[in-house]
Amino acid sequence: MAKDLTTVVSSKTKTVEINRNNPTVVIGERINPTGRKKVLAALKEGNFDMVRQDARDQVAAGAHILDVNAGVPGADEPALLKQVMQTVMEVTDVPLCIDTADPEALAAALSVYEGKALVNSVNGEERSLEAVLPLVKEHGAAVIGLCMDDDGIPDSAEARLKVAGKIIERAGKLGIGPEDVVIDPLALTMGADSNAGRVALDTIEMVVREFGVNVTMGASNISFGMPDRKYINATFIAMAIHAGLTCPITNPLVPEVSIAILAADLAMGRDEFGMRWIQAYREREKAAGK
Numbered sequence: 001m002a003k004d005l006t007t008v009v010s011s012k013t014k015t016v017e018i019n020r021n022n023p024t025v026v027i028g029e030r031i032n033p034t035g036r037k038k039v040l041a042a043l044k045e046g047n048f049d050m051v052r053q054d055a056r057d058q059v060a061a062g063a064h065i066l067d068v069n070a071g072v073p074g075a076d077e078p079a080l081l082k083q084v085m086q087t088v089m090e091v092t093d094v095p096l097c098i099d100t101a102d103p104e105a106l107a108a109a110l111s112v113y114e115g116k117a118l119v120n121s122v123n124g125e126e127r128s129l130e131a132v133l134p135l136v137k138e139h140g141a142a143v144i145g146l147c148m149d150d151d152g153i154p155d156s157a158e159a160r161l162k163v164a165g166k167i168i169e170r171a172g173k174l175g176i177g178p179e180d181v182v183i184d185p186l187a188l189t190m191g192a193d194s195n196a197g198r199v200a201l202d203t204i205e206m207v208v209r210e211f212g213v214n215v216t217m218g219a220s221n222i223s224f225g226m227p228d229r230k231y232i233n234a235t236f237i238a239m240a241i242h243a244g245l246t247c248p249i250t251n252p253l254v255p256e257v258s259i260a261i262l263a264a265d266l267a268m269g270r271d272e273f274g275m276r277w278i279q280a281y282r283e284r285e286k287a288a289g290k
């Protein structure tokens, strides 16, 4: 059993420590035009009002880190990502998770970021390792490693564990320690493959046992195409926290999910005297006018 590692990320003024003995760190997913037509349309018009709103709302709802994605088809992504990040940094003070597949956009984003960012992401493909890891090292950032490589996303947890090991090893060769690599097992859609949830959970357990690293996951992916998604997402996140998930990428505005995370932390002994659970309950009662 590997030792639980701590990943530190920061903004100019706030530091977040991700560790399996701390409360779960929520990475807010909503600043992302992919799959969100309204955000896409607004960004295309150069309107950042929704970005501001999404940033404030997610932090108010308990997000500790904000994922920022500016992947607008046909746009100048390096310029747009910088603008979206600067907008977010003007209205909130939490650390950012820079979500881009474009190394040029990543370099631009890191150059304007003040603090220690979480880079989303590198994967086991040679091209990705060679483009992303040097930037992570140069800027002293932390990085999310996706369990996929040149052959795609492996079907088995064993094969995903191998990809995680490769990413951790390659990062280490550049002087990026395992505490700065956060592994994403990749949660695929259960509607398309009923084993998708199981494989992700098994991968988390194996990665934690072997490497002790922190684990993230885009947990809402699993329920695409299913009705009543919030219940699936909430239950799956709670199960994944038991398996070793420490920093899910999710929508904190969905109460079912946020409440499930608090309950899972309580059940895992990460909420001393249940203080966070009780506080959140009181806030819900107050908001309901009770």
Ligand code: THG
Residues within 6 Å of the ligand: 029, 030, 032, 034, 035, 036, 037, 099, 120, 121, 144, 184, 186, 187, 216, 217, 218, 219, 220, 221, 249
């Ligand atoms: N792993 C990592 N990063 C990721 C993912 C992952 N980044 C992107 C994605 N997956 C996680 N982020 C989002 C962002 C937004 C939405 C879903 C995942 C989203 N979805 C709505 C839905 O579920 O239908 C769209 C509707 C809407 O709200 O407008 O918003 O897996 N490392």
